[in-house]
Amino acid sequence: MNKRTACFFLLIVPAYFAIGQDAPRPTETVKILVPQLELTPEIDGQLSEWKDFAFTDGIWDIYRLRHTFWYDGGRRNRLTDHGNEPHPENDLQARYYVAWDSEYLYFGAEVKDNVNDVDAPGNEPQAWYLRDSICFFVEAPRDEAPEYFGHGDNAFCFVADATRPDYAAWWRHGTATERQLEEPIPAEAVSYAFEFDPWGTGEADFILEAKVQMAPTLGVSDSRWTPPNVGDVYGLEIVHCDPDGGPYGGHFMIYGTGDDDATWGRMILTGPQTPIERRAE
Ligand SMILES: [Ca+2]
Ligand SMILES: [Ca+2]
Ligand SMILES: [Ca+2]
Ligand SMILES: [Ca+2]
Numbered sequence: 151m152n153k154r155t156a157c158f159f160l161l162i163v164p165a166y167f168a169i170g171q172d173a174p175r176p177t178e179t180v181k182i183l184v185p186q187l188e189l190t191p192e193i194d195g196q197l198s199e200w201k202d203f204a205f206t207d208g209i210w211d212i213y214r215l216r217h218t219f220w221y222d223g224g225r226r227n228r229l230t231d232h233g234n235e236p237h238p239e240n241d242l243q244a245r246y247y248v249a250w251d252s253e254y255l256y257f258g259a260e261v262k263d264n265v266n267d268v269d270a271p272g273n274e275p276q277a278w279y280l281r282d283s284i285c286f287f288v289e290a291p292r293d294e295a296p297e298y299f300g301h302g303d304n305a306f307c308f309v310a311d312a313t314r315p316d317y318a319a320w321w322r323h324g325t326a327t328e329r330q331l332e333e334p335i336p337a338e339a340v341s342y343a344f345e346f347d348p349w350g351t352g353e354a355d356f357i358l359e360a361k362v363q364m365a366p367t368l369g370v371s372d373s374r375w376t377p378p379n380v381g382d383v384y385g386l387e388i389v390h391c392d393p394d395g396g397p398y399g400g401h402f403m404i405y406g407t408g409d410d411d412a413t414w415g416r417m418i419l420t421g422p423q424t425p426i427e428r429r430a431e
Pocket of ligand 3: 412
């Protein structure tokens with residue numbers, strides 16, 4: 151990439167991630183019931199011990215996103231064409247899992263993707279949005295003030311890079327005085343694992359399993375945060391980035407429209423959930 155292209159590129163990226171600012175804000179928000187875990191997951195890239203006890207609402211792909219109220223095709227939710235793409239559902243589809251306990255938030259994902267791309271132009275550590283990554287945007291506690299990152303807003307971003315660089319678990323967050331700080335999630339506050347090609351269906355497919363300690367993250371971004379209780383309301387959005395060989399490429403935005411935290415889903419901390427039961431006949 152020459153210098154001129156690089157400059158242009160740096161200018162254009164923030165525009166996409168501030169997209170909620172010029173589009174009308176949806177009048178609805180999603181309600182997301184996130185269960186408490188009674189068991190302690192082992193963070194090893196296998197979700198089997200807790201996925202039945204976690205929030206999930208099934209498979210997301212571009213067709214499902216097209217029917218959501220926050221969809222803004224080509225901008226907010228988009229896939230890109232690099233000349234030899236599979237059908238859109240095979241470009242990116244994923245299930246996401248979220249749960250909590252007294253100390254941690256738990257995040258999981260089962261992802262089918264056609265190309266693993268973790269090279270970012272400029273190689274800046276905070277550029278998770280230029281790499282295959284899943285970002286969980288959390289406001290805790292949720293408030294009614296629309297902020298475009300700010301006090302109480304956090305993004306916990308996991309870059310699907312098998313080499314586990316320092317920036318693979320990233321924390322964008324505000325504080326009482328700063329709108330947007332960029333740093334790795336403190337090592338003592340995070341544990342994460344990827345398993346690639348878990349189903350033998352493609353090397354870009356992966357499972358993500360992660361836990362983030364709340365007190366040293368949510369407690370830092372907002373002093374009003376208190377240890378979690380059933381009934382607490384957080385904000386939640388999922389941003390799943392999928393460049394697939396381009397500099398800035400496809401992404402899904404789920405439960406919200408981008409940085410505007412007033413659009414993020416209402417994540418309600420609930421008590422434990424029982425697994426889906428199947429009938430004998
Ligand atoms: Ca596990
Ligand atoms: Ca893809
Ligand atoms: Ca807010
Ligand atoms: Ca990809």
